[in-house]
Amino acid sequence: MDWQPLILTFKLAIVTTIVLMLIAIPLAYKLAYTNSKLKPVIETLVSMPLVLPPTVLGFYLLMIFSPSSSIGGWLNEYLGIQFLFSFKGLVLASVCYSLPFMVHPIQAGFSKVPSNLIEASYILGKSKLMTLWKVILPNMKRAMITGIVLSFAHTIGEFGVVLMIGGNIPGKTKVASIAIYDEVEALNYGAAHTYSLILFVISFVILLMVYGGNAKNAKQLGKW
Amino acid sequence: MVNILLEKELKGKGGMISLAVDLQIPKGECIALYGVSGVGKTSILKMISGILKPDNGRISVEDKIWLDTQQKINLKPQQRKIGYVFQEYALFPNMSVRENLLYAMPKGALKTEIDPIIDMMELGDLQYQKPEQLSGGQQQRVALGRAVASKPKLLLLDEPLSALDITMRSKLQDYILQIHQEYKLTTILVSHDQNEICRLANKVYIIDEGSISTSGKPEAIFRTSEKPKMRLEGKIIKLKKEHPCHVILEVEGTAIQIPITDTVAQKLKAGELLKFESK
Numbered sequence A: 001m002d003w004q005p006l007i008l009t010f011k012l013a014i015v016t017t018i019v020l021m022l023i024a025i026p027l028a029y030k031l032a033y034t035n036s037k038l039k040p041v042i043e044t045l046v047s048m049p050l051v052l053p054p055t056v057l058g059f060y061l062l063m064i065f066s067p068s069s070s071i072g073g074w075l076n077e078y079l080g081i082q083f084l085f086s087f088k089g090l091v092l093a094s095v096c097y098s099l100p101f102m103v104h105p106i107q108a109g110f111s112k113v114p115s116n117l118i119e120a121s122y123i124l125g126k127s128k129l130m131t132l133w134k135v136i137l138p139n140m141k142r143a144m145i146t147g148i149v150l151s152f153a154h155t156i157g158e159f160g161v162v163l164m165i166g167g168n169i170p171g172k173t174k175v176a177s178i179a180i181y182d183e184v185e186a187l188n189y190g191a192a193h194t195y196s197l198i199l200f201v202i203s204f205v206i207l208l209m210v211y212g213g214n215a216k217n218a219k220q221l222g223k224w
Numbered sequence B: 001m002v003n004i005l006l007e008k009e010l011k012g013k014g015g016m017i018s019l020a021v022d023l024q025i026p027k028g029e030c031i032a033l034y035g036v037s038g039v040g041k042t043s044i045l046k047m048i049s050g051i052l053k054p055d056n057g058r059i060s061v062e063d064k065i066w067l068d069t070q071q072k073i074n075l076k077p078q079q080r081k082i083g084y085v086f087q088e089y090a091l092f093p094n095m096s097v098r099e100n101l102l103y104a105m106p107k108g109a110l111k112t113e114i115d116p117i118i119d120m121m122e123l124g125d126l127q128y129q130k131p132e133q134l135s136g137g138q139q140q141r142v143a144l145g146r147a148v149a150s151k152p153k154l155l156l157l158d159e160p161l162s163a164l165d166i167t168m169r170s171k172l173q174d175y176i177l178q179i180h181q182e183y184k185l186t187t188i189l190v191s192h193d194q195n196e197i198c199r200l201a202n203k204v205y206i207i208d209e210g211s212i213s214t215s216g217k218p219e220a221i222f223r224t225s226e227k228p229k230m231r232l233e234g235k236i237i238k239l240k241k242e243h244p245c246h247v248i249l250e251v252e253g254t255a256i257q258i259p260i261t262d263t264v265a266q267k268l269k270a271g272e273l274l275k276f277e278s279k
Helices: A004-033 A039-051 A054-065 A070-079 A087-112 A115-123 A128-156 A160-166 A176-185 A189-223 B041-049 B097-104 B111-120 B136-149 B166-183 B194-200 B218-225 B262-267
Strands: B002-012 B015-025 B030-034 B056-061 B064-068 B082-085 B154-158 B186-190 B203-208 B211-216 B231-240 B246-251 B254-259 B273-277
Touching: A004 A039, A004 A087, A004 A128, A004 A176, A004 A189, A039 A054, A039 A087, A054 A070, A054 A087, A054 A160, A087 A128, A087 A160, A115 A128, A115 B082, A128 A189, A160 A176, A176 A189, B002 B041, B015 B041, B015 B186, B015 B203, B015 B211, B030 B194, B041 B082, B041 B154, B041 B186, B082 B136, B097 B111, B097 B136, B111 B136, B111 B166, B136 B166, B166 B194, B186 B194, B194 B218, B203 B218, B211 B218, B231 B254
Parallel strands: B030 B186, B030 B203, B082 B154, B154 B186
Antiparallel strands: B002 B015, B002 B056, B056 B064, B203 B211, B231 B246, B231 B273, B246 B254
């Protein structure tokens, strides 16, 4: 059995989750506290991957980052970055595709932190960044964990979008979901079954952790 | 001296309220804002702390201007040096009692400076516990200690004891008095409790529909407004119109005879309902 697709899948999920945290936390913070008229537009854009077929997203990314496009050409020529059929491209596609899974729980978490805690911190002379770090984020740990776990699990299960932008290059862009498709096409059901079972068990455990944690949290809230 | 002049149109329960207050508080004094719910008392504290922006106003604290809408000066809450005690305590749930107090301290302050406050608020045994493990009274002591730990120029107390029972209130009032005596902090107290105001404040401002309707020494204000009146209401069961006149009323099943003047006697009829009220 070739472990490479599974290793690549988890590498992709880890890198995507880290990148998503860096993007989603500031974005969710802005969305939770802004009154801007642009808020619904940004929320809609963030949520698009939930309803769009992954191939649509993959197709547009393919068009935008193709060396023949102006953006793709510029990136390739001046920065030497090539997104198509590379691990970088997989990360980019996964970040776009899993963005709502990270932003939504964290935005909800920000909204649930009582405003008087934030006001109390400001009145005590603490900056917005300090308040975010010391007061807001520690009081929405559950939402953070939910966002991180769901994005990680969602990235593990990606197929269409990674196939469109990354293709099927063994050791480079061939993730577990694509390997399953390959093995089924080759009528190699044993290998397909092994990959599928591993993904099934891991996804089940991850989701169980989220729901189990949420139930525990709900009980605690009931006590308060 | 603290001078506060604030104006703002606020949405109240019964429509828009034009809030307009003018307060002068001598350094180290405690004043109280008294009034029914929804007249804008908490909004006044939020504007003083910089959380809410007034339409017009000026706030100066010991010659430093915190707000002047004409000169477009509006210091952020972080720059105002305020100790604020919220009605719902607003303690940070992720921090222990000690951490809540340490977080409040200004930059550069020594950690040991917190110990006298912990002692004064009698939080020594509770200092490593989280707020959720404390009773309401204990949480409010932490909130008071935290407000003092920030070394404020102005202490704002927003109905700090309203969620507590009478015994606990009385104890907490002692703590507030102790803080006031120890730190000589200029304080603004919002309260519904007349006894609390009489005990803690030097002066009270009665807020009515967004503006100050009256102000003065709490004892004088509340004694006048709360002077007990005698009211009596009953059905006239017998009326004597000849001098000396009197009326017999039935009040909740009991007959009561009351002397009346001849003029009043001529205006009354048996069977009517009669109301008496002392001036």
